[in-house]
Amino acid sequence: MPIAVCPGSFDPVTKGHLDIIKRASVLFEEVIVLVVVNVDKRCSFSLEERCEMIRQAAAGMENVRVDHYDGLLVDYVRRVGAQAIVKGLRAMSDFEYEFQMALTNKKLLPYAETVFLTTSAENMYVSSSLVRQVAGFGGDIRDLVPGCLVKTIAKRLQRPPLADGDKR
Ligand code: PNS
Numbered sequence: 001m002p003i004a005v006c007p008g009s010f011d012p013v014t015k016g017h018l019d020i021i022k023r024a025s026v027l028f029e030e031v032i033v034l035v036v037v038n039v040d041k042r043c044s045f046s047l048e049e050r051c052e053m054i055r056q057a058a059a060g061m062e063n064v065r066v067d068h069y070d071g072l073l074v075d076y077v078r079r080v081g082a083q084a085i086v087k088g089l090r091a092m093s094d095f096e097y098e099f100q101m102a103l104t105n106k107k108l109l110p111y112a113e114t115v116f117l118t119t120s121a122e123n124m125y126v127s128s129s130l131v132r133q134v135a136g137f138g139g140d141i142r143d144l145v146p147g148c149l150v151k152t153i154a155k156r157l158q159r160p161p162l163a164d165g166d167k168r
Contacts, residue, residue: 002028002029002082002083002084003028003029003030003031003032003080003081003082003083003084004024004027004028004030004032004082004083004084004085004086004115005031005032005077005080005082005084005085005086006020006024006031006032006033006034006085006086007034007073007085007087008033008035008036008087009035009036009041009043009050009128010035010053010054010128011041011043011044011128012044012045012050012131012145012149012153013053013054013128013145013146014123014126014128014131014144014146015123015126015143015144015145015146016088016090016120016123016126016127017054017088018058019088019119019120019123020086020087020088020117020119021033021054021058021061022058022061023117024086024117025063025064027115028063028084029063030063030064030065031061031063031065031086032064032065032066032067032080032082033058033064034067034069034073034076035047035050035051035054035066035067035068035069036068036069036073037068037069037070037071044132044156044157045156047068047070048068049156050068051067051068053149053152054066056148056149057146057148057149059148073085073105074105074108074109074112078109078112082112083111083112083113084112084113084114084115085102085105085112085113085114085115086114086115086116087101087114087115087116087117088116088117088118088119089116089117089118089119090119090123090124090125090126091124098116101114102114126144130144131144131153131157132157135153135158136157136158136159137158137159138154138158141153141154
């Protein structure tokens with residue numbers, strides 16, 4: 001069975017991500033969860049923080065390891081001898097963006113296949129940006145992120161209350 005790379009920003013890792021990682025770990029001999037620098041995004045957590053959170057959340061998964069990379073995804077895939085790139089698909093809104101990336105990666109590294117796993121119904125609406133927004137205003141993120149990370153993420157993202165007369 002081949003090695004798969006599961007790339008993303010994971011800012012932070014969500015229950016939806018973890019579900020995809022878990023299901024990929026059943027399909028592949030080894031899954032490398034790769035925290036990649038996305039030049040189009042400004043992240044709230046550092047690369048190391050994001051890796052550490054995924055390590056904690058995926059602690060029981062024997063064939064999953066976590067790494068980070070600042071470069072072209074296909075260069076990493078080639079370097080570690082992986083054959084597949086695993087991505088999760090939530091709704092049609094994800095499709096165009098993911099399809100474009102899959103075709104570009106196929107052009108750059110033809111032997112590597114992008115494998116899409118459909119998200120579980122209960123995680124359809126979950127995204128890292130939603131987590132950042134809800135946690136930022138002190139909302140309940142227990143349904144959105146892995147249980148072991150709820151406190152860390154909430155504490156790290158909660159904004160200080162506004163002083164009287166201040167505007168965001
Ligand atoms: O979770 P994201 O931000 O949607 O993941 C996108 C990511 C990081 C996988 C993508 O931006 C990426 O692969 N970046 C690395 C640079 C690269 O290879 N770009 C070309 C991708 S087609």
